[in-house]
Amino acid sequence: MIGRTILLNCCENWILQWGKFYEDGKEFVCLPNSHPWRKEKRNRYTNLASSIVWTVDSLKGYPFLKPEGSTTPPVLKRCCSEILIKHGSEIPERCLPLQFECPVCEAFCSVELEKVHGLFVRLYTTHANNNSETFRLREEATPPFLEPVFEPAPVA
Ligand SMILES: [Zn+2]
Ligand SMILES: [Zn+2]
Numbered sequence: 001m002i003g004r005t006i007l008l009n010c011c012e013n014w015i016l017q018w019g020k021f022y023e024d025g026k027e028f029v030c031l032p033n034s035h036p037w038r039k040e041k042r043n044r045y046t047n048l049a050s051s052i053v054w055t056v057d058s059l060k061g062y063p064f065l066k067p068e069g070s071t072t073p074p075v076l077k078r079c080c081s082e083i084l085i086k087h088g089s090e091i092p093e094r095c096l097p098l099q100f101e102c103p104v105c106e107a108f109c110s111v112e113l114e115k116v117h118g119l120f121v122r123l124y125t126t127h128a129n130n131n132s133e134t135f136r137l138r139e140e141a142t143p144p145f146l147e148p149v150f151e152p153a154p155v156a
Pocket of ligand 1: 011034035
């Protein structure tokens with residue numbers, strides 16, 4: 001999708017927890033992956049790799065970062081991502097496929113099984129703003145993250 005902006009969980013979690021303690025103008029990295037950032041005035045953060053400025057926002061009290069000036073939220077929001085990363089692999093296989101609504105942003109998320117080389121892999125799809133996108137969990141990564149699957153996503 002054109003113009004889609006993805007913020008990695010490592011950076012988003014780091015900034016939401018620790019960003020407010022940096023002085024304005026201070027350069028820093030997210031500790032898990034050393035992605036470079038700079039703190040700007042008024043709780044804004046520049047990603048030094050992409051030059052995109054992110055601002056802190058919240059929905060029902062749940063904090064997240066959004067690109068400055070953007071009106072369309074990302075397809076995969078921090079709330080959905082956190083829920084799927086923490087709980088997606090706990091869902092028993094007999095309950096799949098499963099669809100649920102994110103309690104924070106009310107996006108529909110689905111979890112299903114796909115057979116890849118004889119093994120079942122969990123696919124996670126989020127549906128928001130008439131778009132859907134499918135992800136696989138990279139659980140061996142530190143910290144784990146959802147990686148987009150680039151085939152066309154099934155429409156629920
Ligand atoms: Zn990062
Ligand atoms: Zn959500």
